[in-house]
Amino acid sequence: MSQSPVEVYYPGLEGVIAAETAIANIEGKEGSGGLEYRGYRIEDLAGAVSYEEAAYLLLHGDLPTPTQLAEFKARLVQSRSLPDPVLTLLKSLPPQTNTMDVLRTAVSVLSHFDPEINTPVTDHAANVRKAERLIAQMPLVIAGFERISHGQEVLSSRDDLDLSANFLYAVSGRVPSKEMVAAFDLSLVLYAEHELNASTFAARVTVSTLSDLHSGIIAAIGTLKGNLHGGANEEAWKVLEAVGSPDHAKQWVHDALARKERIMGFGHRVYKNGDPRAAILTKHCQVLAEQTGNQHWESIAHTIESVVVDQKKLPPNVDWPSARLYHYLGLRIETYTPIFAMARTAGWSAHIIEQLDHNRLMRPRARYIGPPNRPVTPLNQRG
Numbered sequence: 001m002s003q004s005p006v007e008v009y010y011p012g013l014e015g016v017i018a019a020e021t022a023i024a025n026i027e028g029k030e031g032s033g034g035l036e037y038r039g040y041r042i043e044d045l046a047g048a049v050s051y052e053e054a055a056y057l058l059l060h061g062d063l064p065t066p067t068q069l070a071e072f073k074a075r076l077v078q079s080r081s082l083p084d085p086v087l088t089l090l091k092s093l094p095p096q097t098n099t100m101d102v103l104r105t106a107v108s109v110l111s112h113f114d115p116e117i118n119t120p121v122t123d124h125a126a127n128v129r130k131a132e133r134l135i136a137q138m139p140l141v142i143a144g145f146e147r148i149s150h151g152q153e154v155l156s157s158r159d160d161l162d163l164s165a166n167f168l169y170a171v172s173g174r175v176p177s178k179e180m181v182a183a184f185d186l187s188l189v190l191y192a193e194h195e196l197n198a199s200t201f202a203a204r205v206t207v208s209t210l211s212d213l214h215s216g217i218i219a220a221i222g223t224l225k226g227n228l229h230g231g232a233n234e235e236a237w238k239v240l241e242a243v244g245s246p247d248h249a250k251q252w253v254h255d256a257l258a259r260k261e262r263i264m265g266f267g268h269r270v271y272k273n274g275d276p277r278a279a280i281l282t283k284h285c286q287v288l289a290e291q292t293g294n295q296h297w298e299s300i301a302h303t304i305e306s307v308v309v310d311q312k313k314l315p316p317n318v319d320w321p322s323a324r325l326y327h328y329l330g331l332r333i334e335t336y337t338p339i340f341a342m343a344r345t346a347g348w349s350a351h352i353i354e355q356l357d358h359n360r361l362m363r364p365r366a367r368y369i370g371p372p373n374r375p376v377t378p379l380n381q382r383g
């Protein structure tokens, strides 16, 4: 006999299958913990496709042909500008505002200016177009606020640059080297999608009420911000800085674990034997560290890694190498989680659209554990 959902409780929904999806698979062969985007292994996609190709794959279901890719890129370039009220907003926010909060508010404002905001929420083609516009605009919000909050002018986008190169240019004002673009672009491909992680789940719950794509993305941004999820890449960099030297790693990790603290950038709800994205990105960190004279951070990172594996049996997740990769690229810490968000917009949108295409309201149950049958005492007899 099957048990009713109220009788079976899975804290944190661990192991619960809450959706069917054709977007990503993180089971791997025989549950070995691989990652696939629409049937393509992440190891085969990494380095072979650009972020634009990965985003197209997630949103449209297949890898693009050269013509489809050129048209997709042209649409992204066409959407690469922010309405004046968004720029005014960025200029009016306190410079110390958390960039994830800025992004959340900016997406909310952007929704009011989307040309198709009043289309039915289940209009598949309009949702894809809205998603494409957000993929183009979110990097501009992050780069724009980054410059404004440091007293610099917002730069116009360069139409000759692809999304990754234009983002790095829009932050720094310098056209990045091919190597820098390749490393950054790879990180976006790896961050683009990850099945039913907490932020994607939040997005799917939101639109399952027949709410709109922008509302789903806003819910996802708020969910990604937390340190147990996307916020971990900023915290991971703080770990590296706090340790400061390979000689201190063993004691630092020992002390943190003794205080029952979590080592940010380690562990994963699903991958218990290692996150394949971390393995891919680590190799690129090593190369970029050599090119940029940052090898000391690599040796600190590797020592911490072996100590955490040794003391806690926890392998690193993708947020561990991405933190230092972004540091090597000269990016400031407050952009790390927003970069994750701008990359994940492709995956979030694909899930929102999939949810709306085959919708059923998400409404689980809770087991009541409070006191039963309490008499209501009249107000004048309480206290």
Ligand SMILES: CC(=O)SCCNC(=O)CCNC(=O)[C@H](O)C(C)(C)COP(=O)(O)OP(=O)(O)OC[C@H]1O[C@@H](n2cnc3c(N)ncnc32)[C@H](O)[C@@H]1OP(=O)(O)O
Pocket (backbone or CB within 6 Å): 012, 227, 228, 229, 230, 232, 261, 262, 263, 264, 265, 266, 267, 268, 269, 270, 312, 314, 317, 318, 319
């Ligand atoms: C892209 C991403 O979002 S990947 C995840 C990014 N998040 C982080 O890196 C934050 C650090 N990691 C963690 O907090 C966890 O590993 C999570 C939340 C990601 C997944 O954890 P879960 O599998 O749900 O395990 P849960 O939170 O139940 O912890 C199980 C045990 O492992 C410990 N543990 C898990 N991760 C860590 C960690 N990074 N450092 C120290 N201890 C840890 C917990 O303290 C707990 O110990 P206990 O049983 O003695 O209380």
Ligand SMILES: O=C([O-])CC(=O)C(=O)O
Pocket (backbone or CB within 6 Å): 193, 194, 196, 197, 198, 229, 268, 269, 270, 317
């Ligand atoms: O899947 C998860 O729980 C978290 C994660 O790795 C991601 O969102 O990339």
